[in-house]
Amino acid sequence: MRCCKPGCIIGAQKRTTAALECDEVRAENAVDTIMKIQLTADALRSDLARRVQEMSGEDPLACYQCGKCSAGCPSAAFMDQLPNQIIRLLQLGSVAEALRSDTIWYCAACQTCYARCPKGVDLPRLMEALRELALQELGDQVDVAKIDAGELARLPQQAFVAGFRKYTG
Numbered sequence: 001m002r003c004c005k006p007g008c009i010i011g012a013q014k015r016t017t018a019a020l021e022c023d024e025v026r027a028e029n030a031v032d033t034i035m036k037i038q039l040t041a042d043a044l045r046s047d048l049a050r051r052v053q054e055m056s057g058e059d060p061l062a063c064y065q066c067g068k069c070s071a072g073c074p075s076a077a078f079m080d081q082l083p084n085q086i087i088r089l090l091q092l093g094s095v096a097e098a099l100r101s102d103t104i105w106y107c108a109a110c111q112t113c114y115a116r117c118p119k120g121v122d123l124p125r126l127m128e129a130l131r132e133l134a135l136q137e138l139g140d141q142v143d144v145a146k147i148d149a150g151e152l153a154r155l156p157q158q159a160f161v162a163g164f165r166k167y168t169g
């Protein structure tokens with residue numbers, strides 16, 4: 001993060017509250033992180049987009065991006081894309097981007113978003129379809145052989161993971 005103006009003392013100080021942040025700096029940094037997506041008919045009608053809809057039984061276009069799902073999601077703090085942003089990627093035909101997101105693996109299928117959604121979008125089903133598609137298209141996401149013994153002892157039991165994977169597909 002850089003400061004916006006010569007002599008600005010805010011940039012030189014350790015920020016202790018969000019209120020201290022310079023609006024110009026925040027706006028400029030936000031522009032830096034905007035992702036550009038080229039909208040094409042081919043992407044919107046891609047094989048991946050069709051498979052997500054078929055596997056989930058859900059139409060991402062039903063979502064009007066109110067954000068209530070993300071506001072109530074207990075895993076949102078760990079996700080690289082918020083749940084409504086995953087749906088936005090699907091709406092824009094960027095399915096491959098959604099498949100690469102950590103978010104689909106942090107989703108705990110808790111159904112909170114579905115209960116909050118004013119449009120009745122079953123987001124957990126979309127997340128499940130994306131997980132299944134990611135395994136089909138990208139292969140295993142974790143190589144157990146590369147996890148050290150200490151870390152492995154702290155991870156969920158194999159039976160739990162196996163159960164989750166069975167649910168996944």
Ligand code: SF4
Pocket residue numbers: 062063064065066067068069070084087113116117118119120121123
């Ligand atoms: S709550 Fe429903 S309509 Fe609102 S952003 Fe989430 S999925 Fe879309």
Ligand code: SF4
Pocket residue numbers: 069072073074075076083106107108109110111112113114123124127
């Ligand atoms: S089902 Fe997944 S995306 Fe929806 S609120 Fe729960 S953890 Fe978040």
